[in-house]
Amino acid sequence: MAAWAWLGRRHLGTGADRTTFRTLHTASLTTPALRGGLTTASAEKAVRHLRSLLGAPAIALTDTTDLLAWDGRFSHHGDQTGPLARQVVESGATTVRQRAALPCQDPSCGLRQVIVTPLTVEERVVGTLQVFAGSASAGLVRAADEVARWVSGQLELAELDASRTRLMEAEVRALRAQISPHFVYNSLTAIASFVRTDPERARELLLEFADFTRYSFRRHGEFTTLAEELGSIEQYLVLEQARFGDRLDVTLRIAPEVLPVVVPFLSLQPLVENAVRHGLAGKDGQGRISITAVDHDFEAVISVEDDGLGEDPERVRRALAGDTTTDSVGLGNVDERLRSTFGDDYGLVVETAPGAGTKVTVRVPKYAPGVHA
The missing domain is CATH 3.30.565.10 (Histidine kinase-like ATPase, C-terminal domain)
Incomplete structure (x- = not known):
């Protein structure tokens, strides 16, 4: 029995191996939703898994103007996601906003910074990933950029799928016309x-x-x-x-x-x-x-x-x-x-x-x- 237990632990690999597996598994859970494009429904399905990837207190997904989905704390800041998104859509670059740009009437809120990073499809900003935290460390900013880049890749694939479907439909219409x-x-x-x-x-x-x-x-x-x-x-x-x-x-x-x-x-x-x-x-x-x-x-x-x-x-x-x-x-x-x-x-x-x-x-x-x- 002891030998079996030892072999089982060894099979799971090192702590780093298990962490890598959990990260890849969590990322895979978001894929089906994101391959449907950036919509309210897909964002609501993906946002919890994305927050788990980042280990952040809260994250939001937006389109270019409005909030699509929120997960975690600080939800009373939800109405600020639209203006934050519009600023990043204009600049096309990741920004970190300080508490001064995030007015709040709750003295116990604890929010200090938000990282806003663009989601792009074919070099066009289609939305943002927003990470709300007590402190936007350099590591969290880099992680937010990487996750946003991965989300953008899934959205690109979704657009390719949609383009392929539109092309197929157009080709069938052409056949009908012939x-x-x-x-x-x-x-x-x-x-x-x-x-x-x-x-x-x-x-x-x-x-x-x-x-x-x-x-x-x-x-x-x-x-x-x-x-x-x-x-x-x-x-x-x-x-x-x-x-x-x-x-x-x-x-x-x-x-x-x-x-x-x-x-x-x-x-x-x-x-x-x-x-x-x-x-x-x-x-x-x-x-x-x-x-x-x-x-x-x-x-x-x-x-x-x-x-x-x-x-x-x-x-x-x-x-x-x-x-x-x-x-x-x-x-x-x-x-x-x-x-x-x-x-x-x-x-x-x-x-x-x-x-x-x-x-x-x-x-x-x-x-x-x-x-x-």
Whole structure:
């Protein structure tokens, strides 16, 4: 028993080791809140842990003008945090304010100094960390600067996350805008042609059209499941088959195991639309499109292949590089979103040549951290 107890104490390391562990653990507790940006809610969750890091009697977090959260003693000084923040926002530098700048009617208050240090995102002051103490030692000032620098780093990451989300949303809006007006017009024309001759089919096509547009213009989530994306593609193809009739032959081979895999929203539908528009619309006779999704170890491999007119590889290369003058619907957009989500190993692979048809292959991991529908 004694030997076990000795080994247990040794495993905990030295006093310095334990202090380091506690500091890192306390810092980690603030991370989820700060990664939400500097708001009242995030500040209220983080402020207690930040005070523990600094060992100060009280701290406050502010935006550029107002108090967001307070923890510790001296809360009657809360109304002074706004003016203190505004002064530091103007100077952009850490300052130490003396008691004379902190009027107080409580003779037993004990507050003597406050350290006010800026929180910055991309060299722009977005708020302040304020440390209220009986004495602002040089060590406490340095510690406040370091903690503020760490908080600023977390806020920078939050801004990057928000920018990435805004970019994703903008790219999806761009894809929605590229859904061909001709497709909408042709679908409605095809539906209208069946109203008199086959009312039941006209009704079914109208429901398919409604479901397709509802999915394409939904407002929630940047990700979806492969099952949902393929369901929308099937609706799109039903509408195109109503237009092309027997000229359009579609084959789907989908492994059930990959249906729950998560993919970026509207990442496959543009590939199928390209196959119809560029592969078949200008071709004489019947055209074939094959869509497959197979289970391959830790990945799902999806391909969209047509036997249409094919493309100039250089033109495709420019489309993947983001050249908007090409007529390939969203290829660069889809490629960029796949790479941003899963890494550079997961971009589009396009095999094509004039007169040889086109095959586009997409690989996605079955699981990726932070990616969920």
